[in-house]
Amino acid sequence: MSDLLFVGLDVGGTTMKGGVVDDSGRMLSAVSLPTEPERGQVSGLERMCETIRQGVHAAGLQMGRIAAVGVATPGLMDIPAGIILDPPNLRPWRDVPVRDHIQSVFGLPTAFQNDANAAAYGEYCFGAGKGCRSMVLFTLGTGIGGGIILNDRVLEGEHSHGAELGHIRIELTHPRPCGCGRVGCLEAYGSASSVVKRMQELLSHDPAASSLRSGEEFTSRDIFTAAAEGDHLAGRIVEETAFYLAVGATNLMHILDPEMIVFAGGMVHAGDTFLERIRHHVRALAFSVPAARTQIRFAQLGSDAGLIGAAACGRQLFHRLNGAG
Amino acid sequence: MSDLLFVGLDVGGTTMKGGVVDDSGRMLSAVSLPTEPERGQVSGLERMCETIRQGVHAAGLQMGRIAAVGVATPGLMDIPAGIILDPPNLRPWRDVPVRDHIQSVFGLPTAFQNDANAAAYGEYCFGAGKGCRSMVLFTLGTGIGGGIILNDRVLEGEHSHGAELGHIRIELTHPRPCGCGRVGCLEAYGSASSVVKRMQELLSHDPAASSLRSGEEFTSRDIFTAAAEGDHLAGRIVEETAFYLAVGATNLMHILDPEMIVFAGGMVHAGDTFLERIRHHVRALAFSVPAARTQIRFAQLGSDAGLIGAAACGRQLFHRLNGAG
Numbered sequence: 001m002s003d004l005l006f007v008g009l010d011v012g013g014t015t016m017k018g019g020v021v022d023d024s025g026r027m028l029s030a031v032s033l034p035t036e037p038e039r040g041q042v043s044g045l046e047r048m049c050e051t052i053r054q055g056v057h058a059a060g061l062q063m064g065r066i067a068a069v070g071v072a073t074p075g076l077m078d079i080p081a082g083i084i085l086d087p088p089n090l091r092p093w094r095d096v097p098v099r100d101h102i103q104s105v106f107g108l109p110t111a112f113q114n115d116a117n118a119a120a121y122g123e124y125c126f127g128a129g130k131g132c133r134s135m136v137l138f139t140l141g142t143g144i145g146g147g148i149i150l151n152d153r154v155l156e157g158e159h160s161h162g163a164e165l166g167h168i169r170i171e172l173t174h175p176r177p178c179g180c181g182r183v184g185c186l187e188a189y190g191s192a193s194s195v196v197k198r199m200q201e202l203l204s205h206d207p208a209a210s211s212l213r214s215g216e217e218f219t220s221r222d223i224f225t226a227a228a229e230g231d232h233l234a235g236r237i238v239e240e241t242a243f244y245l246a247v248g249a250t251n252l253m254h255i256l257d258p259e260m261i262v263f264a265g266g267m268v269h270a271g272d273t274f275l276e277r278i279r280h281h282v283r284a285l286a287f288s289v290p291a292a293r294t295q296i297r298f299a300q301l302g303s304d305a306g307l308i309g310a311a312a313c314g315r316q317l318f319h320r321l322n323g324a325g
Numbered sequence: 326m327s328d329l330l331f332v333g334l335d336v337g338g339t340t341m342k343g344g345v346v347d348d349s350g351r352m353l354s355a356v357s358l359p360t361e362p363e364r365g366q367v368s369g370l371e372r373m374c375e376t377i378r379q380g381v382h383a384a385g386l387q388m389g390r391i392a393a394v395g396v397a398t399p400g401l402m403d404i405p406a407g408i409i410l411d412p413p414n415l416r417p418w419r420d421v422p423v424r425d426h427i428q429s430v431f432g433l434p435t436a437f438q439n440d441a442n443a444a445a446y447g448e449y450c451f452g453a454g455k456g457c458r459s460m461v462l463f464t465l466g467t468g469i470g471g472g473i474i475l476n477d478r479v480l481e482g483e484h485s486h487g488a489e490l491g492h493i494r495i496e497l498t499h500p501r502p503c504g505c506g507r508v509g510c511l512e513a514y515g516s517a518s519s520v521v522k523r524m525q526e527l528l529s530h531d532p533a534a535s536s537l538r539s540g541e542e543f544t545s546r547d548i549f550t551a552a553a554e555g556d557h558l559a560g561r562i563v564e565e566t567a568f569y570l571a572v573g574a575t576n577l578m579h580i581l582d583p584e585m586i587v588f589a590g591g592m593v594h595a596g597d598t599f600l601e602r603i604r605h606h607v608r609a610l611a612f613s614v615p616a617a618r619t620q621i622r623f624a625q626l627g628s629d630a631g632l633i634g635a636a637a638c639g640r641q642l643f644h645r646l647n648g649a650g
Contacts, residue, residue, distance in 0.1 A: 076614070134483055148580070150475070157582020158459055159614045164579040167612070169572050172514075173498045182610065189497075247494050254489040255473070255580060257482020285507065287492070289401070289484045 004067045005059075006318070007052050008311030009102075010115060011035060011073040013089030016048060018055035020066070021311035025126025027304055029059035041093040045101050052106070068109040068321075070314030071098055072118035072306050079160040082112040109321055111313035115306050117154045117163060120147020121316075122309025123262055127300035134258040137299065138165055138248060140265035143179055144187040148256065152316070166191065170247050189244035192220040192266055199223050199237050209233045224270040241267075242274060246281030253282070253290045264299035329392045330384075331643070332377050333636030334427075335440060336360060336398040338414030341373060343380035345391070346636035350451025352629055354384035366418040370426050377431070393434040393646075395639030396423055397443035397631050404485040407437040434646055436638035440631050442479045442488060445472020446641075447634025448587055452625035459583040462624065463490055463573060465590035468504055469512040473581065477641070491516065495572050514569035517545040517591055524548050524562045534558045549595040566592075567599060571606030578607070578615045589624030 004023040009016060012035060019030035031054045033047055048071070056063055076085040082099025084090065099112035113121070120137035129135040129149070139145040144166030148155035155162045166187030167180055175184025179193070188194055196219065203214035210233035211226050212218050226234035249261045261282075267274065275298055283291045301308055329348040334341060337360060344355035356379045358372055373396070381388055401410040407424025409415065424437035438446070445462035454460040454474070464470040469491030473480035480487045491512030492505055500509030504518070513519055521544065528539035535558035536551050537543050551559035574586045586607075592599065600623055608616045626633055 150480070155475070155581065157615075158584040159582055159618050161578075161582040161612060161615050162580070164582075164612065167579045168493075168576045169495060169610070171497045172495060172569075172572065180612075244497075247497070251493045251576070252580070253486075254492045255487070255577070256480065257484055257486040257489075259483045285494070287486060287489065287505075290482075290486050293484050 004315070004318070005061065005065055006311040006314040007055060007066050007069045008307040008309070008314065009048060009052055009055075009069065009071045010118070010306030010310050011048065011071065011090075012115070013037065013074065016051050017307050018051035019307050019311075020055055020059040020061060021308055021315075023315065025122075025308055025312065027308060029055050030304070030307060031055050031058050035090070037090040037093055041096045044090070044093060045096065045098070048098070048102060049105050052102070063106060066106075066108060068111065068314035068318035069102060069106060070111040070113065070118070070310035070312065070317070071102060072113050072115040072310040072313070073098060074115050075160070077114060077160050079112060079114060079156045082110075109314070109317050111310075111317040113154060113310065113313045114147075114156070114160065116145035117147040117156065118309035118313055119264065119301075119305035120149055120163070120309065121154050122301055122305045122312050123264065123299050124149040125312040125315075126308055127305065128262045128297045129260050132259040132295070134256070135260045135262060136165070136252045136256060136258050137262045137264055138245070140190065140192055140245075140263060140267045142191060142193050144191045144248075148258075150256070150258075154313070165248065165252070168248065168251055170244070170251070186244065186248045190241060190248055195220040195223055195237060195241055195267075198240070199234065202233050202237065206233070221266060221269065224267070224274070228273070238270070238274065239277060242277035243281045246278050246285055249278065249282050249296060250285040253286050253294050257290055258294065260295040260297060262297050262299050264305060268298040329640070329643070330386065330390055331636040331639040332380060332391050332394045333632040333634070333639065334373060334377055334380075334394065334396045335443070335631035335635050336373065336396065336415075337440070338362065338399065341376050342632050343376035344632050344636075345380055345384040345386060346633055346640075348640065350447075350633055350637070352633060354380050355629070355632060356380045356383050360415070362415040362418055366421045369415070369418060370421065370423070373423070373427060374430050377427070388431060388433075391431075391433060393436065393639035393643035394427060394431060395436040395438065395443065395635035395637065395642070396427060397438050397440040397635040397638070398423060399440050400485070402439060402485050404437060404439060404481045434639070434642050436635075436642040438479060438635065438638045439472075439481070439485065441470035442472040442481065443634035443638055444589065444626075444630035445474055445488070445634065446479050447626055447630045447637050448589065448624050449474040450637040450640075451633055452630065453587045453622045454585050457584040457620070459581070460585045460587060461490070461577045461581060461583050462587045462589055463570070465515065465517055465570075465588060465592045467516060467518050469516045469573075473583075475581070475583075479638070490573065490577070493573065493576055495569070495576070511569065511573045515566060515573055520545040520548055520562060520566055520592075523565065524559065527558050527562065531558070546591060546594065549592070549599070553598070563595070563599065564602060567602035568606045571603050571610055574603065574607050574621060575610040578611050578619050582615055583619065585620040585622060587622050587624050589630060593623040
């Protein structure tokens with residue numbers, strides 16, 4: 001094992017997380033600071049640097065021990081330019097030169113990546129995808145995000161819009177409205193929010209049919225728990241969700257034919273029974289060769305995927321600059 | 326311009342076409358021989374070699390002038406191994422070592438590729454996609470095929486199943502049956518066959534509503550012609566087809582975010598009016614940045630795309646072997 005060390009910084013709308021990750025993906029430290037985008041982007045850039053410093057300090061290290069930095073932020077962005085453009089959940093930030101700022105402050109090679117892409121790259125290097133050549137990650141939350149890694153390269157797209165996997169249209173006739181303003185997107189069927197919404201719809205038609213109550217607040221996890229306890233309506237929602245996610249996975253298999261499909265997000269806690277239902281539907285939906293050979297797994301890095309993935313992007317940059325990648 | 330010359334061979338179920346292509350994509354010769362797969366694969370391999378020889382001869386050249394060969398065949402195949410496995414339209418061929426056979430007969434570097442991928446690579450190098458970095462090709466015929474080129478690399482997939490673009494599912498609720506045995510595939514909506522089938526369906530409900538007659542044989546081109554002449558029912562079919570193809574294009578844009586989307590096949594003859602309708606729907610369906618920036622074009626190489634693309638694959642192999650690619 002080499003003793004190269006990297007910093008990962010994962011910037012979200014609420015908090016930013018920074019920490020040190022070693023060359024084998026082990027996280028040596030993690031600190032969180034509030035993002036508070038409303039304080040403006042100058043303050044935001046300062047706080048990014050502060051989070052990096054605290055992360056290094058928390059690992060008992062000095063900056064001189066760090067080989068490279070990786071920063072992951074939400075979109076919209078220009079990835080090759082290292083700039084956050086106009087990200088909805090970092091308002092009022094606009095045209096923030098994240099990469100060059102951090103690079104100049106620390107004098108270290110600094111990689112910049114979309115947060116979902118970084119999480120996918122983290123899983124690819126050190127998590128569920130370790131050792132595989134190509135991988136597609138679906139992140140299931142309020143929305144559906146994703147990342148595509150082909151032969152150790154993050155598919156960024158020509159306009160930094162690659163892997164918007166939640167916004168593949170899968171329904172024409174009766175499309176559900178999607179959070180993006182469009183209709184019929186995979187996200188409107190397979191996200192955690194959609195699980196809740198579809199359950200509320202079923203309950204509104206048949207309020208007594210479930211242990212969950214119409215109008216009451218519940219989460220997708222409550223629905224998965226109810227399904228596991230034998231609730232038929234919740235079971236139907238879970239089964240439909242597995243089918244929708246299998247449609248998304250199959251579409252990606254028929255386009256990219258990757259070695260592995262990985263699902264991340266809270267639904268991972270539903271466990272192997274749910275994963276097996278997704279696999280079941282993929283086997284029925286996909287061409288026989290990819291159906292038999294494509295691995296379908298749950299993610300392994302949990303909420304650390306963004307930080308570890310950002311560090312992995314820094315690590316990749318370091319190895320490229322040093323001719324080993 | 327260099328004077329490097331390449332042979333392309335495009336093997337189809339009915340005929341195989343071979344010819345010489347120069348380093349700038351100009352086709353110097355093209356000959357066709359019947360494939361006659363029923364004669365068996367030994368005969369098939371001999372005929373491939375004969376087609377190559379005749380193609381070189383037709384260009385007034387000797388084999389010694391050829392730098393490399395490229396061969397394109399229909400699937401199923403193992404692209405890295407250079408083997409046709411079990412292609413439906415080349416029965417009873419099975420496990421045919423195409424690449425190694427041709428390579429050993431001529432003693433020339435020989436590339437092997439799926440025919441749709443090769444056509445896409447031809448358009449990428451020398452046709453609609455010339456000069457762009459990443460391109461997705463949809464080939465619209467009886468079915469829908471495709472190819473994906475990212476940074477001068479054909480996306481083959483881990484199991485030689487990449488770019489099965491006709492078999493992205495776009496409908497859940499009332500899915501049309503697809504020729505592949507599945508339902509709801511893009512091919513069941515946007516292929517030339519689907520254009521005819523959907524027109525027949527409309528006519529069966531309202532036989533007097535069109536200049537085309539229910540039950541009579543007509544082609545997708547007849548429908549496009551009728552639409553151009555003001556036939557409302559045909560116009561509706563054409564408009565729906567533009568929408569379906571835009572859904573397919575948008576799905577690929579949201580996954581890969583390529584620089585360009587190209588449509589090939591007979592429908593290209595429908596011309597700019599049809600292309601403009603596809604673009605119109607893409608602008609409405611896609612995220613604003615890719616909607617504004619992704620180029621959407623018709624293919625330029627026509628039925629030569631497979632031969633030219635196969636030669637382009639040989640050319641790429643030659644340049645790689647010689648350290649220039």
